[in-house]
Amino acid sequence: MAEVVGGAVATSGKFPWVVRLSMGCGGALTAPRVVLTAGHCVGRTGPTTGIKVIAGAVDLKSRGAIVAHSVTVFRAPGFRDETRGDDWALVQLDRVLDLPTLPLVEGTVEEGEFVVMGWGQTREGSMRQERKLHYATVPSVPDDTCAAEYKKAGVKLVASDSICAGKSGVDTCQGDSGGPMVGRNATGEWVQVGIVSWGLGCARDGYPGVYSQISTFRDDIREATRRLG
Numbered sequence: 001m002a003e004v005v006g007g008a009v010a011t012s013g014k015f016p017w018v019v020r021l022s023m024g025c026g027g028a029l030t031a032p033r034v035v036l037t038a039g040h041c042v043g044r045t046g047p048t049t050g051i052k053v054i055a056g057a058v059d060l061k062s063r064g065a066i067v068a069h070s071v072t073v074f075r076a077p078g079f080r081d082e083t084r085g086d087d088w089a090l091v092q093l094d095r096v097l098d099l100p101t102l103p104l105v106e107g108t109v110e111e112g113e114f115v116v117m118g119w120g121q122t123r124e125g126s127m128r129q130e131r132k133l134h135y136a137t138v139p140s141v142p143d144d145t146c147a148a149e150y151k152k153a154g155v156k157l158v159a160s161d162s163i164c165a166g167k168s169g170v171d172t173c174q175g176d177s178g179g180p181m182v183g184r185n186a187t188g189e190w191v192q193v194g195i196v197s198w199g200l201g202c203a204r205d206g207y208p209g210v211y212s213q214i215s216t217f218r219d220d221i222r223e224a225t226r227r228l229g
Contacts, residue, residue, distance in 0.1 A: 007136030010058045010117065015190075017102040018117055018133065018180060020060055022052035026118045026179025027091065028102040028192060029055065031229040033068075035091040036102075036221065037178030038195050038212065039079035042089045048073040051091055056099050058133040060119060068093040074224050076217070082177075082198040085161035087212045088221060089178075092228040102180060104222065105191040108215040111140040114165055114183045114193055116209070118176030138165040138181075141208040149206045161216050163194045166208035181211045 017029040027037035035053060042048070051070035054060050071092045078086035117135035146164030147157040157164070165181065181194035194211030214221070 007117075007134040010133040010135050012058055014058065015117055015133065015135065015182075016056065016100045017190075019053050019055040020119050021091070021178065022050075022054075024120075025177045026120075026196065027053070028180040029097060029099055030090070030104070030192070030221070031101055031225050032096045032099075033093040034225050034228050035093065036180070036192070036195065036225075037089055037091060038082065038197055039075045039087045039089045040082040040197070041178040042073045042075055042091065045073060045075050045077075047071070048091070053091070053093060055097055060131050066097055066099070068095050068097060070094070072228065074228060076220070083155055083158075083210075085158035085212075086217075087161070087197045088195055088217055090221070090224050090228055102182070102190060102192045103185075104214050104218050105183065105193045106185070109183060109193050110163055110213070110215075111142070112183060113137050113139050114163075114181045115190075116165070116176070116179065116181045116196065116211075118179040118196065120176035138209065139167055140165045146208055146210070149208070150200070150210075153200055153207070155200070157210065161213055162197070163211045163213045164208040165194070165211060166199075168205050 025041035027035040030036040053068045055066045057065035075089040076086040141164040143159040179196045180192045182190045185191045199209045200207040
């Protein structure tokens with residue numbers, strides 16, 4: 001998918017669990033040495049040492065940024081490509097990071113306003129991704145509305161696996177894939193509701209961003225995290 005279009009630059013420490021992966025994706029610390037990202041960002045399940053992770057900083061070139069590397073990847077067994085669902089994966093790191101982790105949402109949350117973030121492009125067609133983390137607030141779009149729009153483009157939405165969100169001029173874009181979509185729980189803390197998955201262009205009218213729905217995969221993510229953690 002893409003970077004955050006129509007967003008603002010995050011202040012230091014605002015989203016302490018968000019990370020940048022070297023293949024040009026985002027992710028979130030779901031455990032002290034496990035990153036939750038999109039399945040289409042990584043390769044097959046197994047030992048993987050080639051992913052560099054930058055954490056603990058909104059500026060990727062900050063002296064305070066923490067660097068870790070992948071040891072193993074676990075990709076959802078049902079993943080085929082991002083438009084067909086099961087678009088999630090875990091990256092086990094070579095070290096424990098002393099940073100907050102992002103809890104997974106409890107229950108099923110499918111509507112409301114959510115926050116998305118990433119270091120991707122800030123407009124469709126841009127050749128440049130960002131050095132500093134951008135974020136934006138996006139409203140959810142009903143599954144049936146979203147599915148009807150994408151059907152016109154010849155893409156079938158896997159509604160049970162997805163949350164659609166966005167509005168004209170505000171969206172994720174290239175380089176944001178794998179990053180978290182978050183909301184507030186009853187006690188006001190951030191929880192992860194979605195994972196940036198795919199979309200048609202960036203912030204186009206009628207084509208909201210599509211996010212892997214955490215509540216659908218929560219038990220599987222937790223079990224796989226426990227094994228890697």
